[in-house]
Amino acid sequence: MAFPLTESxxxxxxxxxxxxxxxxAVIERHIAEGHHPGAQVAVARHGKLALFRHFGEARLGTPATADSLFLMYSNTKVVTASALWLLAEEGRLRFSDPIALHVPEFAANGKGDITILQLLTHQGGFPSAVVPxxxxxxxxLLRQTVSAFTLEWTPGSRVQYHPAAAHWVSAVLIEAITGQDFRAFIQERILAPLGLGDDVVIGMEDAQLPRAAEIYDPKQDGAFVPRAAENTSAHHAAGIPGGGGYGTARGMAAFYQMLAGGGALNGTRLFSPRMIEFVTRNFTGDRIDDYMGIPMHRGLGPHSRGETPVARGLGTIAHPRTFGHGGVGSSYCWADPTSGTSFAxxxxxxxxxxxxxxxxxxxxSLAHAAILPD
Incomplete structure (x- = not known):
């Protein structure tokens, strides 16, 4: 599969x-100081790849390469959300729809009025719900489990990041509407058409396992500690919709190039410009996200920089319209639509x-500092 961004x-x-x-140089210094074994970084602009580098080790003793797939953690959320954007483009759902319109049993335990918009902006009211x-x-069983979730607070009354539960509900929504496994739908309708099927993976097949970088906890007694829960074939295959996708930095820089470009990449249009403008809008204003402790300016998947003094991950000096998402303790991806730049x-x-x-x-902020006027 040809990669969609021309190298420049x-x-x-x-x-x-x-x-x-x-x-x-900062990435190299952090590796030398022992903060992480390996890394990738990519910067793209106007549909072309300006920078793509790999550093250190993907697994202890195994060098990282351009083909190494890193655990994306919550960067996966935006990819999962994009499948719901596509269903909205096709008229198969509305963001104002109650989830229970498509998954009737989800109405249990007072959840009947929760909308898809509330779900994707972390206002659903069940942030601590667990999917075993x-x-x-x-x-x-997944559908039964999410339908049995109970509320912790009134939907819409608070903004509180849902680390996993909301996007498991999104996966059930995708499957209820399409009749297709959510992982297959994302791969076939989002990633493959963009030419990213080899660079962003939601549900890893056995043949792809050798490309997967291991994920570690910080050093203990001078050695990195593999995270047992994540470094399993079952976790790789699950494609956990809120935190279990894998990708290369160039793959996610390309995905965000599509978003920065108003829904099209290398001649392939997935979304209308109006859809991208809508889903990257700030729906939560300057309300504090109770999980993060700061305003997160939530869109329907990504969050945006906004104009508050402190920002998470996107860079203090970012343009207010910059949007993206992070992965816990390890990663961040974003796009600046005003300059056509993306970063992973x-x-x-x-x-x-x-x-x-x-x-x-x-x-x-260093990536933003590199952006010059066209």
């Missing part, structure tokens, strides 16, 4: 190479949020 270089795309060189591993391979960074250690937030503010 920063100067040809009106990107200052000096901040990008500093960005790469038994549901990964039994999607009838992946590492393979689930670092502390203090380190991760500071690291990503530096890396993202």
């Amino acid at each position: 270089h920063p100067e040809a795309l009106n990107l200052d190479p000096r901040p990008l060189a500093r960005l790469c 591993e038994a549901c990964w391979a039994d999607h009838a 960074f992946f590492s393979n250690c689930r670092q502390t949020e203090v380190f991760h937030n500071q690291r990503m503010d530096v890396l993202s």
Whole structure:
């Protein structure tokens, strides 16, 4: 499968190479200091790849390569949400629909009025709900499980990040509307048409397992500790919709190029410009996200920079319309639609949020500093 972005270089795309060189130097320094074994970074603009580099080790003793697939954690959420955007484009759902319109049993326990918009903007009211591993391979049980979720607060009354539960509901929605496994739908209708089937994977097949980077906890007694729960073939295959996809940095930089370009990539249009404008809009204003402790300016999948003093992951100096998402302790991907620039960074250690937030503010701000006027 041909990768959809033509390789270029920063100067040809009106990107200052000096901040990008500093960005790469910071990544190299963090690896040397033992913050993570390996990483990838990519920057793209106007449909072309300006920078794509890999660093360190994908697994201890195994060098990272351009083909290494990194655990995306919650960057997966935007890819999953895009399947619902596509169904809305096709008239098969409305964002104002109650979830129970499509999954009637979801109405149990007072959830009958929760809308798809509330679900995707983390206002659903069940942030702590758990989906057990038994549901990964039994999607009838998955549907029963999410339908039995109970509310922790009145839907719409708060903004609180749902780390996993909301996007398991999204997966059930996709399957209820399409009659197709959510992983297959995302691969066939989103990723393959964009030419990204080899670079973004939701539900990894056995043949792809050798490409998967391991994910680690920070060093203990001088050694990185593999995370047992994530480094299994069952986790790889599950394609957990809120946090279990895998990708390369260039793949997600390309995905965000599609979003920065108003829904089209390399001649393939998935979404209308109006749809992209809508789903990247700030629906939660400057309300505090109770999980994050700051306003997150939630869209229907990504969050945006906004104009508050503090931002998570997207870079302090980012344009207010910049939007994207992060992966816990390890990664961030974003697009600046005002300049046509996209960015993706992946590492393979689930670092502390203090380190991760500071690291990503530096890396993202360096990428923004490289953007010159066209």
